[in-house]
Amino acid sequence: MKIINYREVPILRQSESPAAGKIWSAEGSISQRRHRQTRNGDIDMAVGDSLSMDEYKLTLASPAKVVPLDPNLVLPKPTPDIETAKADLKRAGYAILTDVFPEELVRTARQVLADEIKREEAIDESRVAKFFVDPDAKNRRLNRLPDRHEVFRQVLEHPVVLELTKHILGPTVLDESYLVHSVDANVTRPGSGAQFIHLDASNGVGHATPNQSRFIWCLDEFAEENGATRVVPGSHLWNPEIDPTGATTYESVPAEAPAGSLIIYTDMLLHGTGANISENRERASINFGITTPWCRPSINFPLVLDPEVMKNTSQTLRQLLGYSSVMNGGDYPWESAPESIRSLCVPAKMAY
Structure with missing residues (x-):
């Protein structure tokens, strides 16, 4: 397996002058700063969450430090065994679990995703392109997935997903339900650049245990050539x-996986979408995270999703999507919410 060294570089250079004190400056033209390759062809990216996205894209500086791969660490391989996946997760920080979803479900999800993206593009391409963490406009992103088709609701409450979330996050106070932090689709198209290496951390660097279980449902084969997550x-x-x-380079490897696999990790693992250097191979995935009830999700789903769609959903799914009050076991009615939303509310105690 060929390993590409994706370089994460500092965005702005800090300098000091007696008059101005500390200032931030960036060198080079906008086009130069947006994308840069090293002499050996490696792609430069940024890492971390302490600077703005624009700052991450504006850099020509060289990394001050390189963190190489651990040559003694055994990399996870795709496995159908959940206990092996749990061991991989503990050792390497990620795992690749196969045989979780029926092939027909994977095909359905892939076709629905393609149809929905095409429909959104016909309305306005910007609804699915130029996502703020993508380096160009070639990738396609799709949100509001629970509204769009039953297949995307099923994956969120799949028993394997819930078992792994309990394994990663542990028990909650008074047995409150976990919450879906975010869910969206990422289609990496040929010629698209690599995303910067980053954390999906709810509160950045500094916590000792995970706050999110993270999942990537591979709807296509994940290979280094078509932009497998690094x-x-x-x-x-x-x-x-x-x-x-952003001053440190972290060497990375592609998480290569067959179509239908579930890549499992946490908000404490450095990762990023790889560059799609293929000629004609898309790489589609459903990406989602589940967090502890005391963490604020990225999306306020009750205010985003269609109440009519949610009427016939399970108590488990509604709990996961935030249709309950989950604060120290309290189950308070949403007095000011519209009846269409209030009628969907369920108790906070975990139903799964």
């Missing part, structure tokens, strides 16, 4: 030593 094996154990400034 991971930094073992980096889940480095927090809080991870450098969030």
Whole structure:
């Protein structure tokens, strides 16, 4: 397996002058700063969450430090055994679980995703392109998935997903339900650049245990050529030593997986979408995270999703999507919410 060294570089250079004190400056033209390749063809990206996205894209500086791969760490391989996946997750920070979803479900999800993206593009391409963390406009992103088709609701409450979430996050106070932090689709198209290596951390660098179980449902084969997600094996154990400034290079490997697989990791693993250097191979996935009830999800789903769609959903799914009050076991009615939303509310105690 060929390993590409994706370089994460600092965005802005800090300098000092007696008059101005500390200032941030960026060098080069806008086009130069947006994308840069090293002499050996490696792609430069940024890492961390302490600078703005624009700052991450504006850089020509060289990394001050390189963190190589651990040559002694055994990389996870696709496995149908959930206990092996749990061991991989503990050791390397990620796992690749196969045989979770029927092939027909995978095909349905892939076709629905393609149809929905095409429909959104016909309305306005910007609804699915130019996502703020993508380096160009070639990738396609799709949100509001639970509204769009039953297949996307099924994956969120799949028994394997819930078992792994309990394994990763542990028990909650008074047995409150976990919450879906975010869910969206990512279609990496040929010629699209690589995303910067980053954390999906709810509260950045500095926490000792995960706040999110993270999942990537591979709707296509994940290969290095078509932009398989790149991971930094073992980096889940480095927090809080991870450098969030962008001044450090973290070498990474592609998480290669067959179509239908579930890549499992946490918000403590460094990772990022790989560059799609293929001629004609898309790489589609459903990406989602589940967090503890005391963490604020990225999306306020009750205010985003269609109440009519949610009427016939399970109590488990409604709990996961936030249709309950989950604060220290309290189950308070949503007095000011519209009846269409209030009627969907369920108790906070975990139903799964």
